[in-house]
Amino acid sequence: MTDSTTVTRGTAVCENCGSVFAVRIWPDGRIRPIGSPANCPCGGTEFRRLS
Ligand SMILES: [Zn+2]
8 A cells, every 4th residue: 555645635515515615635535625624614524526
């Protein structure tokens, strides 16, 4: 297994409320909004990555 810790920055939209965030995308696919310790303020936990 490669020990990559590279985090990509991108843009994603909350699947629940449609809000768009600047996000960090972890190598394992997790997406987290930048500046927020948790998920979307609406409570959504799934984000769709935008190009
Ligand atoms: Zn949301």
